[in-house]
Amino acid sequence: MLNIIQAAGWPIWPLIACSVLGLALVIERFLSLKTAKIAPAKLLDEAIMVSRNGLPGAEVVNQLEQNSLLGEVLASGFRAMQGNPRLSEDDLRAFVESAGRQAAAKLQRYLGALATIASAAPLLGLLGTVIGMIEIFGSQGADGGLVPGGGNPAQLAHGISIALYNTAFGLIVAIPALIFWRYFRARVDAYLLQFELSAEALVRHLLGLRRSA
Secondary structure, three states: OHHHHHHHOOOHHHHHHHHHHHHHHHHHHHHHOOHHHHOOOOHHHHHHHHOOOOOOOHHHHHHHHHHOHHHHHHHHHHHHHHHOOOOOHHHHHHHHHHHHHHHHHHHOOOHHHHHHHHHHHHHHHHHHHHHHHHHHHHOOOOOOOOOOOOOOHHHHHHHHHHHHHHHHHHHHHHHHHHHHHHHHHHHHHHHHHHHHHHHHHHHHHHHHHHHHO
């Protein structure tokens, strides 16, 4: 592997940096987007259950908020109603939607960087290819002819290796980055849909509590 890096020349170092950063982002997103941290399966049912006879106390709301990202969204609805029991439906929805937007920003964290790596890696590989081609032509004699025995064969081989290694390494970095970006993007979209449905259910529940009070 070290021989390949040495043969590829300096253009491969930005690709190595991208691969290390991309791997770190993938690991971080895998750990951060676990269902238990984002949206536990029965959290909405539990939140509705503890508030079936009225708004829960501050301690319960704090526990809900600390439970997960979905818990933060649900807790915002309870806090809004606790702060103003006569809050209008539009204002209540605005509070919950604001919390949902903050949660969405946390879910989408670093996905832009991963997408940038997926887009930039092939271009960096292409840059290495161009540099390798420049070295190939620069290794030729004054006549510039790519003929057997013309120019420096060692320099010619080195230029070809730079071109091919960088092209391949750029694709090796870009393809997994693109796959993981699409995977995380789909996962985030699924969570956002769950947030939206859960928030709507909570709003209807809170409005029902106020009407029955």
